[in-house]
Amino acid sequence: MTLKYKLIASLLLFLLILGSGIVLIQQAIVIPKVESLETDALKADLERIEDALQGEMTNMEKLAVDWGVWDDVYEYVAQPNPDFIASALGGDALEQLSMDLLLISHHESPALVQTSSRMAALRPVLVEGLLRGDDPRLLAAGGQGILHTDAGIFLVAASKVLPSSGQGISTGTLYFAKRLDHALMQRLNTPNMQSLELAVVEQTPAAPKIELLPGRFSLSQTWLPLLGEPERSLRVELRQGRPFFDSTLTYTYYIMGTIFVLGILGCLTVYLLLQHYLVAPIRKLQRNIERFSALNSLEQIPDDPRTDEIGSLTRSFRKMAARVSQDHAQMLDEREQLKEESLTDPLTGLGNRRFLLQSIEGRKRWMADHHIAVITADLDHFKKVNDQYGHDKGDQVLQEFARLLEECCREDDYLVRSGGEEFIAICQLANAEDVAQVVERIRRKTAESRFADGLIRATCSIGFIVTPASELNQMNNTWERLFKVSDMALYRAKHEGRNRCIGWRYSYLSQISRRPLPVTTAELKLALEEHTLTPVS
Numbered sequence: 001m002t003l004k005y006k007l008i009a010s011l012l013l014f015l016l017i018l019g020s021g022i023v024l025i026q027q028a029i030v031i032p033k034v035e036s037l038e039t040d041a042l043k044a045d046l047e048r049i050e051d052a053l054q055g056e057m058t059n060m061e062k063l064a065v066d067w068g069v070w071d072d073v074y075e076y077v078a079q080p081n082p083d084f085i086a087s088a089l090g091g092d093a094l095e096q097l098s099m100d101l102l103l104i105s106h107h108e109s110p111a112l113v114q115t116s117s118r119m120a121a122l123r124p125v126l127v128e129g130l131l132r133g134d135d136p137r138l139l140a141a142g143g144q145g146i147l148h149t150d151a152g153i154f155l156v157a158a159s160k161v162l163p164s165s166g167q168g169i170s171t172g173t174l175y176f177a178k179r180l181d182h183a184l185m186q187r188l189n190t191p192n193m194q195s196l197e198l199a200v201v202e203q204t205p206a207a208p209k210i211e212l213l214p215g216r217f218s219l220s221q222t223w224l225p226l227l228g229e230p231e232r233s234l235r236v237e238l239r240q241g242r243p244f245f246d247s248t249l250t251y252t253y254y255i256m257g258t259i260f261v262l263g264i265l266g267c268l269t270v271y272l273l274l275q276h277y278l279v280a281p282i283r284k285l286q287r288n289i290e291r292f293s294a295l296n297s298l299e300q301i302p303d304d305p306r307t308d309e310i311g312s313l314t315r316s317f318r319k320m321a322a323r324v325s326q327d328h329a330q331m332l333d334e335r336e337q338l339k340e341e342s343l344t345d346p347l348t349g350l351g352n353r354r355f356l357l358q359s360i361e362g363r364k365r366w367m368a369d370h371h372i373a374v375i376t377a378d379l380d381h382f383k384k385v386n387d388q389y390g391h392d393k394g395d396q397v398l399q400e401f402a403r404l405l406e407e408c409c410r411e412d413d414y415l416v417r418s419g420g421e422e423f424i425a426i427c428q429l430a431n432a433e434d435v436a437q438v439v440e441r442i443r444r445k446t447a448e449s450r451f452a453d454g455l456i457r458a459t460c461s462i463g464f465i466v467t468p469a470s471e472l473n474q475m476n477n478t479w480e481r482l483f484k485v486s487d488m489a490l491y492r493a494k495h496e497g498r499n500r501c502i503g504w505r506y507s508y509l510s511q512i513s514r515r516p517l518p519v520t521t522a523e524l525k526l527a528l529e530e531h532t533l534t535p536v537s
């Protein structure tokens with residue numbers, strides 16, 4: 001995978017982690033926190049309703065005490081007087097007090113009952129509800145509470161009837177009652193309330209209950225005690241929407257969406273910067289290095305003026321490439337030199353036998369109408385030269401003999417020192433007979449020469465074979481046999497007294513059956529008898 005794709009994969013992985021982190025934070029931290037705050041707010045709503053009811057009852061109790069500790073009422077209970085009713089409770093006095101019932105009891109019997117017009121029909125039920133039971137009478141000593149009757153649910157407050165001094169014996173109890181109706185409940189409304197329901201239930205849980213329902217609803221319940229009914233209670237049930245949760249959730253969506261978008265933009269920016277500052281320069285450097293290895297030219301890695309790591313990497317590569325280039329050139333030189341040395345005779349500067357074999361093998365074709373002569377020349381009794389004049393002088397003789405041979409050959413002939421004091425020349429000749437002149441010239445010039453500063457006289461023996469070039473083009477493995485025949489001819493020249501040239505012409509045209517060049521003395525004898533090889537004069 002390329003660096004570019006690794007970079008993209010890393011950034012996508014980062015975005016995945018960022019997205020997962022955002023979801024995790026929302027689910028594990030934000031939502032539970034919001035729900036906890038919401039629960040607190042719902043509890044506060046319930047407390048507010050309870051407080052409102054409590055406040056209402058406290059006001060009623062104050063009113064009950066105002067009326068209960070009043071001489072007119074006190075006297076009325078002792079001696080009922082219609083004038084009092086007319087003056088204090090005439091007209092719509094109860095409506096003006098926002099009360100539904102005024103009850104004054106005397107010895108557990110109603111001494112005065114006054115109701116609002118809407119409650120007139122329910123008066124007996126109400127009185128019976130307040131004065132039910134035997135002992136103790138509800139709120140007989142004063143106080144407040146919630147009363148459940150067949151006529152509905154009422155807030156009730158009571159006070160002992162006393163003279164205005166507050167001292168003395170109570171002559172009865174004064175009750176005020178107010179129905180917990182729709183109008184009153186409206187005043188307890190909360191902004192998000194969908195419904196507020198009251199119900200008398202059998203159980204009385206100790207603590208309020210808050211439920212966050214699916215579908216963005218909440219259900220809050222609290223239980224209030226009922227007067228005279230310890231087994232039952234008034235359940236206040238509040239059903240509300242969850243705007244706080246919705247808005248908070250929307251708000252967190254915005255924040256986290258913004259973080260995610262910023263993450264994407266950040267990744268894009270990081271990608272472009274890394275692409276510009278890292279990936280692109282590395283790819284450029286890679287292309288330059290590839291061109292350098294193809295062309296071996298330092299110009300392919302231009303200097304980089306940057307001061308960062310990429311710049312210094314480029315400079316390091318340049319240095320390394322320069323060194324590699326230099327080493328490579330040096331190695332090529334040395335290899336060329338070694339190659340040359342391995343093919344050259346260091347004493348005479350001529351090629352060696354390996355050079356000769358390589359050269360003739362590398363040569364594809366010879367001039368078909370020409371002849372090729374393989375000439376082997378060997379100094380006679382060269383051992384004696386060494387023995388008599390020393391090895392250095394012997395070397396000198398070899399060098400001068402090599403120059404002599406060069407003079408006798410043409411430039412396009414091959415001339416090598418094949419070993420010791422033996423040399424081989426391969427000459428291309430227009431006529432087969434020309435070889436006689438070449439070898440005789442070598443023999444004569446050697447015999448006439450004075451070697452080693454005129455100190456040493458030497459002769460040489462020469463063996464040779466000449467064959468049509470067309471034969472070389474057609475036959476395989478001919479060179480080895482030509483060298484062998486030339487060598488056998490040299491042996492004969494030595495054997496017959498040295499300082500002479502012996503060689504043959506390979507004249508296959510005279511053959512009835514084509515016979516290859518001989519490689520043994522027996523085959524040589526047969527070839528001469530059959531005239532496959534004929535003497536050259």
Ligand SMILES: Nc1nc2c(ncn2[C@@H]2O[C@H](COP(=O)(O)OP(=O)(O)OP(=O)(O)O)[C@@H](O)[C@H]2O)c(=O)[nH]1
Binds near residue numbers: 378384391393395420
């Ligand atoms: N100075 C010198 N002598 C060499 C070199 N290579 C070979 N020789 C000597 O050449 C001599 C060849 O001796 P032989 O093979 O007996 O041949 P020859 O003495 O020339 O006798 P014929 O060839 O039979 O005439 C040996 O003494 C070698 O040591 C060389 O590079 N320098």
